[in-house]
Amino acid sequence: MYKIGDAVVYPMHGAGFIEDFEVKNIDGVSRNYCILRFPLGDLKIMLCEDSLPHINMRRIMPPDDIAETLTRITRKKLGAGSDNWSQRYKDNLERIKTGLLQESASVFYELHCRERLKGLSGAEKKIMITAKKVILSEIMISYNIEKNIAEEILESYLEQKVAM
Secondary structure, eight states: OOOTTOEEEETTTEEEEEEEEEEEEETTEEEEEEEEEETTTTEEEEEEGGGGGGTTOEEOOOHHHHHHHHHHHHHSOOOOOOSOHHHHHHHHHHHHHTOOHHHHHHHHHHHHHHHHHTOOOHHHHHHHHHHHHHHHHHHHHHHTOOHHHHHHHHHHHHHHHHHO
16 A cells, blocks of 8 residues: 555645554554654654554645646635634634645635635634645645745745736
8 A cells, every 4th residue: 555655645744754664562462553754843653554544644646736726726716614713613624634635725725815804713823824734745745845945836826816
């Protein structure tokens, strides 16, 4: 299924690399674990291989697919969404947990626009930052670029919408 060096996206943490596979004995039970390293934030996590099919982890998208997704997101008409920020927060959190770039990008874009118009609650700002981190990490790995350049790319999509 996956091998060492594969670039993957893990929901809520973003894009990273499979660094290793290890067998761990915990409470007398031996299990295989996948070690993921996330360059953005210098984070490492261990995931039980048994859970991999159920956690929405996926391979990194190629640059052309990322560009198409970001273009499509910034060209869509914004929905009204719930007026209740806590309901929006729950909905947006569930969308990011899907692990799909289009969902994280939609959450980021919608909250970015809402922030410019009305402002956001502290919780919504945190969700927006999480969505942005997920997007940036996938751009960084797919395009093989540094974070500052990935931020410029993401910003260019946001500016296109403003210019339209």
